[in-house]
Amino acid sequence: MWMFSVLQRTLELQFMCTYQKPGENGAWTWSRESRYASRRRTTKKTKEEMKLPNPAELGIRLLENGITSADFLKIKMEEFNLDERDAFIVADMGDIVHKHLRWHEALPRVAPFYAVKCNDRRAVISTLACLGAGFDCASKNEINMVLNQGVPAERIIFANPCKQSSDIREAAVHGVHTMTFDCEDELVKVSQINPTARLVLRIAADDPSALFKFGNKFGASLEDSKHLLHMAKKLGLEIIGVSFHVGSGSKEPEAYVKAIYSSHDVFHLAKKLGFSMKLLDIGGGFPGCDNDGPKFEEFAARLKPALDLKFPRGSGVSIIAEPGTFYVMSALTLVATITTKKVHIKDDDKRIMKYYLDDGLYGSFCTHLYDPEVVMKPISFKGSDEPMFESICMGPTGDEKDCIISTCSLPEQSSGDWLHFKDMGAYTVSTYTSFGGFTPSHCEDVIGQDDWQTLQTLPEDLRTLVPVDATGLSVPLSCCVQNS
Template identity: 35%
Template sequence: MNDIIEFNRNNIDLNNSELPYSIFNVEDVIEKYSQWCRLMPRIRPYYAVKANPSLPLLKVLNKLGVGFDCASQHEIETVLELGAKPESIIFANTCKTNASLVYSRDEDIDLMTFDCLEELKKIQIRHPEARLLVRIKVDDTDSKVRLNRKFGCSMTDALNLLSAAKQMGLFVIGVAFHVGSGAQSADAYDLAIARARQVFDMAEALGYKMSVLDIGGGFPGLWSHSLDNNEITFEQMAKVVNTAIDKHFATIDDNGHWYDNLTVMAEPGTYFCETAFTVLTRVLSRREVSDDQNNWPHIMYTLNDGAYGSFKDSIYIRKVYEPIPLLSSDIIAKRQPYNSILWGPTCCSQDCIQDNCPLVEMFIGEWLMFANMGAYSTNFDNIGFNGMPAPVYRIYVSYKAKQVLIKRNVWKPIRSYFYQFGYNQQ
């Protein structure tokens, strides 16, 4: 974090700019990828583009060898333009437009999910050679964002759909599920993998040769040392996932090998991007407020970014943000803390970043920094609600990250690409 603070001071004109900034730390993504390969080496990650469609992030992930989980034709077009190969893409939206199916067929994107008969009918007409994964419902009770109310089919429907697909001449090759975004129970993966194996058996009884298991996402984006004691860690999830696959998909001789020719994939989004981005906001206005008895003093600050920009989760999941004043320790020590309210810049009364926020007194023109801002937050459109500007992009590449990219022979093309986003050689 100190490196990021120093980078901000050296690369951003904090005295004159009134725009918010989003800082992409390339090393963080590389470290996440290394951790994934170390703890789940048999499972290939397909990054969920919807979590953060930042082009430099996608470029780095592609060069590292990560695949992509795309939910629309636009997302597919984006990753193809960045150099992703068709076989590294899964069209994981169970409800696809007719045009996107035709586009996928033309671009050789053939791996996709389904969870209903109507989707099979669309696929049969427009992409009959597609390789399909039936998405099933699983228990997502302990997740922050539950997905299985909208997506996935029951076990009964799965059998009916497999039978229908067989009659339609379609190729079902595997099973997909998602335990929910921000999963809080590693056991959810064990239960889901056990259920997926049951669907494999159903399909094989119908004559299918199943070969792909997609375990979805839900993996935590924060590093384990940053989590509360009661929160599940990636290490714990990885252990449960590996054990569950070995248990439910082992060969008959039980020698530790997986089910014949089994390919296991996952769709992490938050995992790769949450800690890789830091947002800087400037105080545009301040207002001191008291109650009628004049005994409840606090300060309301209006910042140049808010819930309609980088802080969307203040509305969606009531995320608690922790502002870090970009002030010297000497200045912070001299200032009195107040119970504060942080507002975004729009005219909407719901544009509140943080209520009841303990914060040392800040003044107009000073800056606050927010860490762990990469997942479902940063607004990469040029203009947002009320005409408020999106954050200006900056890219931080540490010496360590640069050496990794040089070793993989991808530093020069990535560096050239970064120049389009205000990258300066550090």
Template identity: 30%
Template sequence: MTIALDGHRAQPRLPGHWPAALSPEYLALIDVPTPYLVTDLDTLVSRYTRFSAALPGVSTFYAMKCNSTAEIVQTLHRHGAGFEVASIGELNALQALGVDPAEALYSNPIKPPAHVAAAHAAGLWRFGFDSPGELRKIAEYAPGSAVYLRLRVDDSTSVFPLSRKFGAELSGAYDLMLLARRLGLRPYGVTFHVGSQCANPSAWRQAIAAAGTLMRRLATAGIRLSMLNLGGGFPARYVSPVPSIEDIAGVIVGALDELLPYRPEVLAAEPGRHLVAETAVMATTVLGREVRAGENWLYVDVGAYNGLMETQQTVSGWRFPLWTSLPHHADEPCVPFTVTGPSCDSSDTMFYGVSLPDSLEVGDKLYIGSAGAYTLSYASAFNGFAPPTPLFVGEPGAGAR
């Protein structure tokens, strides 16, 4: 649903990089039951444009898994982005919105055979892999396709490391590419992933160095790669500062110039969180406020199971910028709260010791910023509580839907 509201002004002292279009005064005008997730498409366009400008010559393939709502996909498609899929379901969603499968990358290293066959039949021709078994699968179900190898790289400086599950060791990468050629596949490229929400620009430099080593060795076997895919991991701002995309891009560009034996025809990246996280605010209503063993508890109508699962996935918890509907929030005395969801599961608790106004009561709204990534895509209706309603503002010419 796209909504249009006028007459708002920016609320001062908002935390983080809160979209100016989604100030608390603006959100107060939205007459939709909570929970809802409202996305500013103008902010999305701005972030995509800034990402592209920072990495000239790098083609953007948006990671569908992060947030696949039609409005986001259509907006990015209109502005020239490609897409990265992890399943035939994601590819089918792109097709329904008019995206040519030939413009997509299928980067999931381990895929269901039926998905490979269906994607190939639809016209997708580039498949990621990291193992001999996956190569044989692709050769059988998508013969003649172009394949790109996912390298295992150091992702220890990211919030969500991914290398334990996926990635081929550099020591075996050369033989895998030769196997691809023997199987009648086209050794097309190399990719890596420095881990989700990576705040260390040097991680990309180290990964590019590994890719360069592989490219150099493959050249001795007559294999010249057409693509270097920088993967994802580009961070978004939540509460703590992160490097700017310009800072990260500076390291990447330097590494491309210094560490590769040649420049592949296609340079690609798969941002997800970086593009969409800061575009959206989750709105939720206070259902209850209690004191338990001297601790202030705030019960709200969205929880981990229907939108905030990332708060459960790190040892230290995942912090989001928070604000409330209280008109003088910035001047209110604050106390620490434990913020928990609506379900009967006691582990459905998202925030511990967060500072919020002491005057919060049942019926007040809690606004959760930087909520555009991995919220709707993770959400379920556990315990009968519905996922947040997606709302959209901005992107001139989109109209009301």
């Protein structure tokens, strides 16, 4: 099992979830034991158990003989009879593998903790677990989902600042002790349920240009942070770091830079109070495709100098992030069926096509409900040399607002034709509703033979827990490797 942690005292937690501290001579001494130590899951694995499972065991179809995910999509389309066509999704795990390598190329110091809420398919979690990623979970159900894939508790951060008491309790039972907070009530709650928790203070940060903004919901101001640090000290709680999230679908790299500087200020305040600050969590919001706005590498190019300046190598601070969209957005392609076609003729004899699809805003396109600025781009399988018509794409429910695209240009389609949509991996399958009795589009998880080989042949040291300097921290070697 490929284990890492960004937390102090990880190695002993791996066995009994005990709380330790270094003695005067640097040796570990027993201090106190978590009340949940005897009940947590065992995460230590033998060498034999560290072998990669085969794709089928992960619920993934291995594409052989050079077949790509695009080839597989066309093969699936041909399997349907005209009167049996239903929307379906092809999820390419190979795309996730390449995103992971791209992440470590651009941000080698930052360990990715995948945001499970973005796409919680088993195949996605399993693939990222095989790659040695950590996981950002928002609830006990997400924690259990990740643990059930064999991921050690030390690779999970409970990154919900406002948690249910039962969730905190169950997380502790399973050895998940690292969690975020941003208010007094959460501190009191944690002190009563799991006083040995390792807390990460979430500070306010916001990118006004982000598609989904969190500034009004989560995050403590600098003044509130001072108060919360003092309160945590009085309660005898352990604060180990700072986190922030500038918002999903960020468009402005400078928002991260500003938040990194603010985090450094809070680190300084916390250290003055005697807290041992070991973790910086820079959140998520990174772009998942290169179509519009700054590319991921442009974000990384701005973040790296700020991180090196405020949290340099050798400072004893581990840096993590919570990417979701970055990893999965481009991995999924949706193919929807046109169930009904209507033709509207305007006064100037202009024809407008209205197509009703078997997936919509209450299904895979639900992101459009929350932000109308999200642009969906249907792609027709008909030739580009055919005449184009102004078109409208509607979803299947009875809600008049179930309109996927209010205007676009398409060749004339017929009932039973297919339209496909790329970049459908983020906040789609995990937010599907059953409104109107409609069921989720069937999803096929696949990986190409070459990509599976890449996953299998990753160097063993990229998946092995290794100590980093004298701080007691551990991170994956893949997050420390210098590019040659």
